[in-house]
Amino acid sequence: xxxxxxxxxxxxxxxxxxxxxxxxxxxxxxxxxxxxxxxxxxxxxxxxxxxxxxxxxxxxxxxxxxxxxxxxxxxxxxxxxxxxxxxxxxxxxxxxxxxxxxxxxxxxxxxxxxxxxxxxxxxxxxxxxxxxxxxxxxxxxxxxxxxxxxxxxxxxxxxxxxxxxxxxxxxxxxxxxxxxxxxxxxxxxxxxxxxxxxxxxxxxxxxxxxxxxxxxxxxxxxxxxxxxxxxxxxxxxxxxxxxxxxxxxxxxxxxxxxxxxxxxxxxxxxxxxxxxxxxxxxxxxxxxxxxxxxxxxxxxxxxxxxxxxxxxxxxxxxxxxxxxxxxxxxxxxxxxxxxxxxxxxxxx
Amino acid sequence: xxxxxxxxxxxxxxxxxxxxxxxxxxxxxxxxxxxxxxxxxxxxxxxxxxxxxxxxxxxxxxxxxxxxxxxxxxxxxxxxxxxxxxxxxxxxxxxxxxxxxxxxxxxxxxxxxxxxxxxxxxxxxxxxxxxxxxxxxxxxxxxxxxxxxxxxxxxxxxxxxxxxxxxxxxxxxxxxxxxxxxxxxxxxxxxxxxxxxxxxxxxxxxxxxxxxxxxxxxxxxxxxxxxxxxxxxxxxxxxxxxxxxxxxxxxxxxxxxxxxxxxxxxxxxxxxxxxxxxxxxxxxxxxxxxxxxxxxxxxxxxxxxxxxxxxxxxxxxxxxxxxxxxxxxxxxxxxxxxxxxxxxxxxxxxxxxxxxxxxxxxxxxxxxxxxxxxxxxxxxxxxxxxxxxxxxxxxxxxxxxxxxxxxxxxxxxxxxxxxxxxxxxxxxxxxxxxxxxxxxxxxxxxxxxxxxxxxxxxxxxxxxxxxxxxxxxxxxxxxxxxxxxxxxxxxxxxxxxxxxxxxxxxxxxxxxxxxxxxxxxxxxxxxxxxxxxxxxxxxxxxxxxxxxxxxxxxxxxxxxxxxxxxxxxxxxxxxxxxxxxxxxxxxxxxxxxxxxxxxxxxxxxxx
Numbered sequence: 001x002x003x004x005x006x007x008x009x010x011x012x013x014x015x016x017x018x019x020x021x022x023x024x025x026x027x028x029x030x031x032x033x034x035x036x037x038x039x040x041x042x043x044x045x046x047x048x049x050x051x052x053x054x055x056x057x058x059x060x061x062x063x064x065x066x067x068x069x070x071x072x073x074x075x076x077x078x079x080x081x082x083x084x085x086x087x088x089x090x091x092x093x094x095x096x097x098x099x100x101x102x103x104x105x106x107x108x109x110x111x112x113x114x115x116x117x118x119x120x121x122x123x124x125x126x127x128x129x130x131x132x133x134x135x136x137x138x139x140x141x142x143x144x145x146x147x148x149x150x151x152x153x154x155x156x157x158x159x160x161x162x163x164x165x166x167x168x169x170x171x172x173x174x175x176x177x178x179x180x181x182x183x184x185x186x187x188x189x190x191x192x193x194x195x196x197x198x199x200x201x202x203x204x205x206x207x208x209x210x211x212x213x214x215x216x217x218x219x220x221x222x223x224x225x226x227x228x229x230x231x232x233x234x235x236x237x238x239x240x241x242x243x244x245x246x247x248x249x250x251x252x253x254x255x256x257x258x259x260x261x262x263x264x265x266x267x268x269x270x271x272x273x274x275x276x277x278x279x280x281x282x283x284x285x286x287x288x289x290x291x292x293x294x295x296x297x298x299x300x301x302x303x304x305x306x307x308x309x310x311x312x313x314x315x316x317x318x319x320x321x322x323x324x325x326x327x328x329x330x331x332x333x334x335x336x337x338x339x340x341x342x343x344x345x346x347x348x
Numbered sequence: 349x350x351x352x353x354x355x356x357x358x359x360x361x362x363x364x365x366x367x368x369x370x371x372x373x374x375x376x377x378x379x380x381x382x383x384x385x386x387x388x389x390x391x392x393x394x395x396x397x398x399x400x401x402x403x404x405x406x407x408x409x410x411x412x413x414x415x416x417x418x419x420x421x422x423x424x425x426x427x428x429x430x431x432x433x434x435x436x437x438x439x440x441x442x443x444x445x446x447x448x449x450x451x452x453x454x455x456x457x458x459x460x461x462x463x464x465x466x467x468x469x470x471x472x473x474x475x476x477x478x479x480x481x482x483x484x485x486x487x488x489x490x491x492x493x494x495x496x497x498x499x500x501x502x503x504x505x506x507x508x509x510x511x512x513x514x515x516x517x518x519x520x521x522x523x524x525x526x527x528x529x530x531x532x533x534x535x536x537x538x539x540x541x542x543x544x545x546x547x548x549x550x551x552x553x554x555x556x557x558x559x560x561x562x563x564x565x566x567x568x569x570x571x572x573x574x575x576x577x578x579x580x581x582x583x584x585x586x587x588x589x590x591x592x593x594x595x596x597x598x599x600x601x602x603x604x605x606x607x608x609x610x611x612x613x614x615x616x617x618x619x620x621x622x623x624x625x626x627x628x629x630x631x632x633x634x635x636x637x638x639x640x641x642x643x644x645x646x647x648x649x650x651x652x653x654x655x656x657x658x659x660x661x662x663x664x665x666x667x668x669x670x671x672x673x674x675x676x677x678x679x680x681x682x683x684x685x686x687x688x689x690x691x692x693x694x695x696x697x698x699x700x701x702x703x704x705x706x707x708x709x710x711x712x713x714x715x716x717x718x719x720x721x722x723x724x725x726x727x728x729x730x731x732x733x734x735x736x737x738x739x740x741x742x743x744x745x746x747x748x749x750x751x752x753x754x755x756x757x758x759x760x761x762x763x764x765x766x767x768x769x770x771x772x773x774x775x776x777x778x779x780x781x782x783x784x785x786x787x788x789x790x791x792x793x794x795x796x797x798x799x800x801x802x803x804x805x806x807x808x809x810x811x812x813x814x815x816x817x818x819x820x821x822x823x824x825x826x827x828x829x830x831x832x833x834x835x836x837x838x839x840x841x842x843x844x845x846x847x848x849x850x851x852x853x854x855x856x857x858x859x860x861x862x863x864x865x866x867x868x869x870x871x872x873x874x875x876x877x878x879x880x881x882x883x884x885x886x887x888x889x890x891x892x893x894x895x896x897x898x899x900x901x902x903x904x905x906x907x908x909x910x911x912x913x914x915x916x917x918x919x920x921x922x923x924x925x926x927x928x929x930x931x932x933x934x935x936x937x938x939x940x941x942x943x944x945x946x947x948x949x950x951x952x953x954x955x
Contacts, residue, residue, distance in 0.1 A: 055802065058640070058794045071804055071816070078794035079804035080639065082632070083658050089587070089624065089632025096585050096620040096633070097642035098795050122625040314622075321616045325584035326641030326793060328618055330760045333582025335608045337755040343576065344752035347566035
């Protein structure tokens with residue numbers, strides 16, 4: 001974990017004087033080609049480009065493949081890989097203790113939509129200041145491929161089991177709960193993901209970001225229609241640090257309003273639609289309608305689906321002092337002897 | 349005067365129980381009886397007599413039977429007494445059963461229409477026309493139900509010789525600034541008092557005589573005492589979920605925080621209080637807030653601890669501080685939610701899967717509830733681990749008289765936290781390096797600038813540098829160091845309190861059993877059995893406890909659970925002395941009383 005920066009002199013720096021390498025983490029231990037690694041790469045890019053002060057970042061996760069990823073980015077920040085489905089309460093406590101932290105939670109569809117549904121719902125309702133990323137692949141990867149609650153009805157496992165139940169959609173759920181920033185992305189569309197992540201860093205409350213991220217191992221049971229697997233050589237030299245970034249799914253850039261059918265390694269085809277240019281993300285009911293219409297057509301509508309810039313986050317609702325609670329000292333916290341005396345008198 | 353009342357005739361004082369009796373009041377839950385009972389208790393307290401009150405209430409908002417016992421003791425015994433000298437029966441549902449269970453010669457004040465006086469001939473019956481009296485004294489019919497109970501306060505006060513002025517003062521205190529309510533209730537009490545004056549003879553069987561034993565004392569419950577401890581300890585994050593009997597701890601804290609933790613100018617608060625969706629989430633908030641440098645707490649009871657177990661194990665393993673109040677109730681499962689027990693001893697000692705050992709504090713008095721709540725935050729930050737403060741419903745929700753709390757002058761101990769400057773000087777930073785060889789490592793807080801000190805906290809296997817590790821040697825090093833840390837705690841937790849009468853026979857108890865044990869110890873001594881009493885106040889066991897166990901021939905271990913859970917911990921810790929521990933148990937949901945201790949110890953002695 002004592003990763004030192006080995007930027008070449010020519011490495012570009014951001015306004016804080018950091019190179020992109022200053023935003024990386026440890027080497028990923030996920031399967032080669034995992035969509036989650038593409039997301040990690042975009043978190044690094046967006047944090048670099050947004051001039052994020054790494055020491056202010058706190059990264060939280062639960063349990064699962066996705067929950068391992070906070071170790072793979074932003075080593076300057078503190079990480080907390082907690083227990084299954086309980087990342088939201090970890091983010092809640094830390095964000096209340098120190099309101100200066102920049103909070104990033106990474107979860108998966110199993111971690112958030114099944115075991116952690118209760119905490120997801122309430123964290124969104126409380127508007128915890130955090131970017132809540134759901135790396136959504138429809139399966140439990142780390143326990144070797146069981147269905148999650150976001151799996152499509154009728155989809156099937158390696159062993160032939162069919163999912164009979166309808167999926168839960170994190171985006172419409174988040175909008176219903178009053179979330180002020182809801183977006184869906186596709187891990188194979190780095191440009192869109194990067195843009196949304198940068199917007200998310202600028203937002204004060206809970207950002208729910210559902211990122212469709214294919215599992216290359218447990219959806220890989222058929223002959224892949226997309227047989228090539230190549231290492232994409234991106235424009236920053238992260239693989240020098242042991243970070244291998246490539247995707248089994250070729251990167252796409254979907255023009256606004258267009259639909260692209262993406263074939264996943266298992267041969268399944270997923271229609272990803274980018275929102276129209278005239279889409280109004282401040283219209284809550286319109287957003288719900290657009291998402292439902294898109295789902296009815298079997299598409300994933302991607303982009304910034306809903307935003308409410310004025311939704312106050314929990315520390316504001318609680319009217320906390322400006323200074324982080326964790327920094328308050330005894331002189332600010334301990335009432336005087338006269339106060340105790342006054343209380344004792346009232347109990348006599 | 350009825351035949352029964354004739355039994356009240358003065359005896360000449362030879363057998364008068366002065367300031368030494370127990371009253372049991374049977375009412376219907378939600379009928380306002382709590383106010384009336386508190387007033388009666390406070391009025392006797394104001395007469396300078398030591399009293400304790402125990403509310404035996406149902407898990408219900410209104411309608412089910414509830415009992416309240418008030419014990420007055422000139423000798424200062426405040427445990428529940430198994431027998432009652434006076435019964436006040438207001439509940440038609442339970443009246444017959446209450447009569448059947450009454451102790452011989454008890455005085456029975458009851459609602460006249462219940463016609464109880466034919467049920468037994470060894471009791472003294474005092475029928476009171478409550479409805480008539482309340483109708484005459486209170487002009488608002490809709491308040492009759494609530495005010496009716498205040499009439500028995502008046503009747504009992506007259507009967508016992510409690511000064512009516514003290515009753516009026518107690519009503520004013522209890523109802524604070526609600527002037528109209530004070531007036532209505534005072535009138536009702538006076539109506540009862542005046543009726544008793546006219547209709548009941550003087551008696552000298554049971555009397556309250558003015559004393560000076562309560563000068564300067566306060567009346568408080570343990571939940572309020574703990575809330576105050578947390579207030580003075582500077583708690584900054586509270587995540588909680590309502591549960592009987594723990595809710596009032598946080599609710600009282602909220603009231604105090606409103607007053608003392610808000611900037612009067614900006615209205616901004618120095619504490620974040622969040623009612624979470626469940627106890628699981630509460631535990632997550634506490635441990636992550638502690639991880640981020642806040643002083644954090646929650647208050648819960650057994651079912652909540654069960655839910656929190658996963659997080660508490662994580663807190664132990666990742667070494668995150670947090671204070672967990674467990675106001676224990678009767679389990680398992682929902683159990684008896686409004687009754688008391690000490691049956692979470694083993695749960696809190698080892699909460700979580702895997703090998704875990706937790707620091708537990710067991711306050712036994714109101715002053716200790718305050719002090720240990722205060723100390724728990726220091727211990728949490730010093731040892732970077734969850735700390736349990738284990739009380740129970742009896743301590744937490746019942747009325748106790750106490751000396752006023754001493755101001756906790758000891759400065760906060762924020763533990764081993766490295767700031768930016770200190771981190772800059774550290775050559776080889778490792779979050780879990782045991783630099784001082786005491787098992788306690790140095791930590792850094794998220795958000796510390798300077799580019800040094802960041803680390804990755806994980807509930808999975810890790811090495812001294814907080815890196816993921818599945819290596820056997822790393823795992824063993826971590827869990828062995830945690831054990832060493834627990835050893836270090838022995839010199840930081842509160843040691844035991846002794847009450848030695850000079851004997852090789854020991855009595856060992858903890859928490860709310862204390863008053864009953866003291867009384868039992870005196871009763872046993874009177875019948876020729878001297879004992880040395882050790883009151884345990886914390887886990888891990890300290891050196892004084894080692895010595896006590898070594899030197900005693902037998903240790904009667906008094907606790908309020910079925911399985912002798914504390915005795916199990918002792919047998920495990922001192923296996924070579926395992927046969928010394930004899931369990932004295934009480935677990936029916938009511939607070940322990942002296943008689944059951946005396947009976948069980950006497951039976952052991954006769955074996």
